[in-house]
Amino acid sequence: MIIDRIKVHFEEEAKEFDSIIQKLIPHYNDMIEALVSVIPFAKDSSFSIIDLGCGTGTIAKEIKSNFKNADITCVDISPNMLEIAKTKAGSGKYIQADFNSFAFPEKYDLIVSSLALHHLENDNAKLEFYKKIYEALTPDGVFINIDVVLGEDDIIQNAYMEKWKSFMRKNVSKQEITDKWLPNYYAEDRPAQLMTHIDMLKKSGFSIVDIIYKYYNFSVYLAKI
Secondary structure (H helix, E strand, O other), rough: OOOHHHHHHHHHHHHHHHHHHHHHHOHHHHHHHHHHHHOOOOOOOOOOEEEEOOOOOHHHHHHHHHOOOOOOEEOOOOOHHHHHHHHHHHEEEEEEEOOOHHHOOOOEEEEEEEEEEHHOOHHHHHHHHHHHHHOOOOEEEEEEEEEEEEEOHHHHHHHHHHHHHHHHHOOOHHHHHHHHHHHHHHHOOOOOOOHHHHHHHHHHHOOOEEEEEEEOOOEEEEEEO
């Protein structure tokens, strides 16, 4: 199964993950800044968050540094990632789980995710998960996601891929891109077009959906109940 491959992949690369993501993902820090900047709560307010696919806790740490009273739950499929996240992000709840079978334990004011939901197998799985996210939010809840997206047609998608490969070549060898990162992308990732995400979020019940940031095949988008 794809999810088993993904789990092994993340378990093996957990210690190097922070370095890897900076080498492979263009403007990742800008996307984190965009996500945090649109969190609609006062800096000193108390609210609950769940971070889906928390990885090494980068998003959780950034949120906690900006919202000191936030109560954060971190979810990831990889135990190794969660151990690093505990060290980086500190106090909070940590849950090892697979999105495909994950049941939200409670309702949250904010649900965030970063470079994780594109692993869901197909558009139907994404739609069903967005419905679960909607149901897991409080009445004024917000969902914010950073993720990889597809172009609307082959020409746009090819341009996206060329731009992405150009970025990666600044940081890793062409052979590593060809032999490792592109095969991983095609084997593990199931991205959808950004407009498809917007449509699915509206079908899930969200009243407001907006694109906060976009750089070719990477985007930050928000949905409010």
